[in-house]
Each structure stands twice: as structure tokens, then as C-alpha cells.
Amino acid sequence: MDVFLSQPTAHCHAPQPDHVPAIQLKNEIKARAVTTDESTSSIIHSALRTYPVSAAGELPKNEALMLMIRRQRTVETVDADGCLPEKLRKT
Template sequence: MKIIYQLSSMSYQFIHGRTSLIANITLSCSTPDSIPAIQLKNEIKAHAAITDESTSTIIHSTLRTYPLSDAGQHPKNEPLMLMIQRQRTTETVDADGRLPDKLRKTYRDKGFILHEDKKLIIFTKKTNLSILKQNKHWFADRTFKVCLDDYYQLFTL
């Protein structure tokens, strides 16, 4: 492995009456795939593109394969989580305005759409409706924007 040292910045420091030059040296490698941090990022990107696992599961399962001696070279979790989110594709509606099958079901493969037409989609499970039916008092949350631009979220229970 060929290692190249590069002078990235210089600064002067006044210590005990003497001026000293401080040079910050950065390390760059001619074979970047051999650096554990870059290998980790590439592995996480590949994993995120093919799976629906949560971001933390992807990060932890990938980190388990690396030795603890390389832990200081790995990036923090927040940038890795953002990288996973950027790697994943966003789901869009089809030409008829219908949601893709992936968004129509829960993680347990249960139906999650009660009603759908061009102007309205109602997301719920039948068990949620039975719970509402059994209770006299319902508490509602404010609305927030998480839906596609073609739709507008009106109400959340």
C-alpha cells in the first residue's frame, strides 16, 4: 500500500516565548478501498440498496464484521444514517395515481388501505377501527406533512 502525506494547513503557535510552526498533515491512500471507513461506507450503501431493514439494523450488522481496532476510523452513526436514507429509492404513485404495493401493506404483510380513490386515501387496519368502535372518547393529533405532493394530509387519529 502506497501512502502519500499531504500538508493540509499550517499555523503558528507561541509557546514559552518561542514561536513554533504547527503543520497539520493529512493522510491519503492511493488504494482507497483498503481503508476500513471507505469499505464500511461501500458495504452499507450496497446493503441499503437491496433491503428494507431499519437504518440502525444495517449499521449494526455491518459494523459487527469489522474489528474493534478499526473503530476509531469509522464515521459516526448520523452520517451513516443519512447515507442510507439517500441510497434508498423513494416510492411514487403509478400512472393511475395508486400507491405501490409496498406502501399498501404493513411490515407484517397486512392490508393498510381502507379506502382509496383519486382524491382520498384512508390508511388504517381493521383492528384499529374495532378499537375506535369500542371507545367513546377519541383523541386526535395535529396534522403534519408527510405525504406525497399529490395529496394533502387532513387529519390523524
């Protein structure tokens, strides 16, 4: 079925292949932030080791990457009794 449901819009731009490594880096960092307990800086440093230097202009600032990691991590909440989870009670 080769039917267009709407006419093409005026919004169009050229492909930007330089953005692909930055998007992949952000996705990798987000996934590691959710699945590991690594520190924020170690996640960033290990992800940047494999980042291509040719795409460095598309790289977000470190502060933005750190904020992105903080947003991905879930905050431990108290239970129904108002106590911390067992995982957080251990010192």
C-alpha cells in the first residue's frame, strides 16, 4: 500500500550523521545509570573512552551528562511504616 496520508510539510533538514555517536553515548550512559551502582563520574569516564574524537563537537557538557544520570536513577523511598528499606539501613 503506497499511499501518503498527508502532504509533505515544510519542515525538513539534511541528515546529521555527526549526531549519531552523541545519541549512542547518551543511551549507553542512561542504560548504565539504571542498571549499575557505579558512581556518576566512573560511568561518564568509561563511556567517553570509546567516544570518537571526530564527533567531540556534538558531545554534551559533563554537567549535562551528570544531570542525565541523576534523572535516570530512582530514589529509594520509605516503606508504609516510614522506615528506610533494608538495603539502606546497613552501614
